[in-house]
Amino acid sequence: MKNFAALTRMRVQLAFRNKMFFFFVIVMPLVFFFLYAGVFAKSVPRIVSFYLGPVLAFNVMGSFWGLSATLVMFREQGILRRFHVAPVTASDLLASSIVANYVLTLPTVTLELVLARLIFHVPSIGNPISLFILLSIGILSFGSLGLVVASVTNTMQETQVLNQLLWLPLIFLSGATFPLAYLPRTVQRFGLFLPATYLVNGLQQTIIHSATLWSRYVEILSLAVWACLTFFLSAQLFRWEPEAKVPRRTKMLVAATAIPFLLLGIVENVSDRILREAYTAFESFTSAPATRRPPSLSMPGKPGEASNPSRSSQNQARQ
Amino acid sequence: MANAILQVENLVKHYGDVHAVRGVSFSVEEGEVFGLLGPNGAGKTTTVEILEGLRTLDSGRVSVCGLDPERDSDALKQEIGASLQATSLPDKIRVIEAIRLFASFYKRHRDPQELLKRFGLDDKKNSFYSQLSGGQKQRLAVAMALVNDPRVCFLDEPTAGLDPQVRREIYDVIEELRREKKTVLLTTHYIEEAERLCDRVAIVDHGVVIALGTPRELKARSGGTTRIEARLSKTESNGTMKSLEGVVDVREVDDTYVLHSKRPPQTIVSLVKHLEAQGNELVSLEIATPSLEDVFIELTGRRLRD
Ligand SMILES: Nc1ncnc2c1ncn2[C@@H]1O[C@H](COP(=O)(O)OP(=O)(O)OP(=O)(O)O)[C@@H](O)[C@H]1O
Ligand SMILES: [Mg+2]
Numbered sequence: 001m002k003n004f005a006a007l008t009r010m011r012v013q014l015a016f017r018n019k020m021f022f023f024f025v026i027v028m029p030l031v032f033f034f035l036y037a038g039v040f041a042k043s044v045p046r047i048v049s050f051y052l053g054p055v056l057a058f059n060v061m062g063s064f065w066g067l068s069a070t071l072v073m074f075r076e077q078g079i080l081r082r083f084h085v086a087p088v089t090a091s092d093l094l095a096s097s098i099v100a101n102y103v104l105t106l107p108t109v110t111l112e113l114v115l116a117r118l119i120f121h122v123p124s125i126g127n128p129i130s131l132f133i134l135l136s137i138g139i140l141s142f143g144s145l146g147l148v149v150a151s152v153t154n155t156m157q158e159t160q161v162l163n164q165l166l167w168l169p170l171i172f173l174s175g176a177t178f179p180l181a182y183l184p185r186t187v188q189r190f191g192l193f194l195p196a197t198y199l200v201n202g203l204q205q206t207i208i209h210s211a212t213l214w215s216r217y218v219e220i221l222s223l224a225v226w227a228c229l230t231f232f233l234s235a236q237l238f239r240w241e242p243e244a245k246v247p248r249r250t251k252m253l254v255a256a257t258a259i260p261f262l263l264l265g266i267v268e269n270v271s272d273r274i275l276r277e278a279y280t281a282f283e284s285f286t287s288a289p290a291t292r293r294p295p296s297l298s299m300p301g302k303p304g305e306a307s308n309p310s311r312s313s314q315n316q317a318r319q
Numbered sequence: 320m321a322n323a324i325l326q327v328e329n330l331v332k333h334y335g336d337v338h339a340v341r342g343v344s345f346s347v348e349e350g351e352v353f354g355l356l357g358p359n360g361a362g363k364t365t366t367v368e369i370l371e372g373l374r375t376l377d378s379g380r381v382s383v384c385g386l387d388p389e390r391d392s393d394a395l396k397q398e399i400g401a402s403l404q405a406t407s408l409p410d411k412i413r414v415i416e417a418i419r420l421f422a423s424f425y426k427r428h429r430d431p432q433e434l435l436k437r438f439g440l441d442d443k444k445n446s447f448y449s450q451l452s453g454g455q456k457q458r459l460a461v462a463m464a465l466v467n468d469p470r471v472c473f474l475d476e477p478t479a480g481l482d483p484q485v486r487r488e489i490y491d492v493i494e495e496l497r498r499e500k501k502t503v504l505l506t507t508h509y510i511e512e513a514e515r516l517c518d519r520v521a522i523v524d525h526g527v528v529i530a531l532g533t534p535r536e537l538k539a540r541s542g543g544t545t546r547i548e549a550r551l552s553k554t555e556s557n558g559t560m561k562s563l564e565g566v567v568d569v570r571e572v573d574d575t576y577v578l579h580s581k582r583p584p585q586t587i588v589s590l591v592k593h594l595e596a597q598g599n600e601l602v603s604l605e606i607a608t609p610s611l612e613d614v615f616i617e618l619t620g621r622r623l624r625d
Binding site: 002003006007010013014017018074077078079081082084085086087088240241 | 396407411
């Protein structure tokens, strides 16, 4: 416990001295926030509040990039093995990564909420406690995903490729960039198998319909189970040494992380509950009186063109 | 050897088909400074890191402070300190933060400030790790190895790549450890270092211990002879070289004749006479007092390093 606290402190300190950190964890999410709230939602409070959930989810999901990259760098440079000769355990290191990331991500997320209220006059953010719990589980679970990425890749290059492969579907097929209701049917069906979809929907419902914590139990429970599973697996697969390669056999274990959302995806595909919620949310703001639709919604049937350059440039910058 | 603090018996380790350690045995008494001397790839790091619990052995038995590094690794880590050969710290960690962080991991620890003073890092304590020179990083690594006031200290090539000045500073630290009656296991490929610092030395080559003893004992093996290294413009047969006065042993190492002589002046005179008669010439001549290098050459026919 003492080691864990000391390591967490170190990670937070190191992050503050890292320019990349400032860019990706503070500047980028805020740019993204202002782009959506100010430009796409044209500062219309109701539309901003529709987008707030997806924007927060986007920020929260970014956690896994930084976490995986740092851990792999620490391993490649032989930093982890120095900790290994000291009485530091894998759980100390992993848990401190997760918690440091949580402490570092929460302020930006909070700032976005405050700005949404003060500058964009969003009518309500729902129950702050529900929102806080959902955001917390989101940050912790996507942080754990980063640890798994670090565990199954051998080099920084592999890490970044895998990050990219995960990132694109997570942001484009979940409703985080284009509203779920706006995506083609087959994509929606696929999106229901992604943890990101549940995070986006949970946050959005909490904000625009002041959904109670209890009514979001599916999202909360599924993300929490997934967080525990990914964290447990990352501890099993943890490697101190740069030369230690991932055994093929254990790579299969990683498939287990997909199980919770595979099962939930089947259930949701049958019940269509999430989709119905997404449609209601979407319609409630598109049918609003003074609709000044953001560009990403003004070209039905051609979501690809609506993609704005900032997103793809962010993906490149993150590499 | 019941009270040995380090015991290694028939240690074997391979990586795929590379046989890194092939049956190494030695033991170290409490308070001893013990050296593993050997060329690159001899298996020194592998041996040391098995003792530290960083690598697993294939067969054999090791014990450190009476503990099995694999089974009792938690208890072991409190007792040992180590500076690793291939390691690093985060770029943006400050020297004082690094040493405080590591101090916090142990039940018992020394005062970080005082350690930095002792290693001449006091004025660097607020520098980032990435701003340190190679020598400063190395000194920090040794300082960090001592942060828990360990019973056994493993120093894997603590002076590799350092200039002589910095190397001597590290020597001073190790000598101080000896005065404090700390057990030190040191690896090196510098002969000077092994001779000067170690109570006993194991010479390791290709994963086996080829000689073990105090530096004095080991040197006595070369029978009190002096080493004469001669490079000639034309080759001579080993037989003729051996027939020179006082010569007891001849080896050809990298185009150089290495002669071991009981009576160096006579040997040189007869060498020069012989060369004159043959119309051959001396390109260079070096006379060295006996060292562990001779032991190594004698046992392997190779130099420790060039
Ligand atoms: N992780 C590893 N994977 C594969 N081979 C290894 C590994 N570590 C060491 N080896 C091989 O084992 C042999 C012994 O290596 P080791 O590092 O123990 O030697 P050393 O005596 O410490 O050498 P040096 O003086 O260069 O540090 C070498 O042939 C090396 O290539
Ligand atoms: Mg080595």
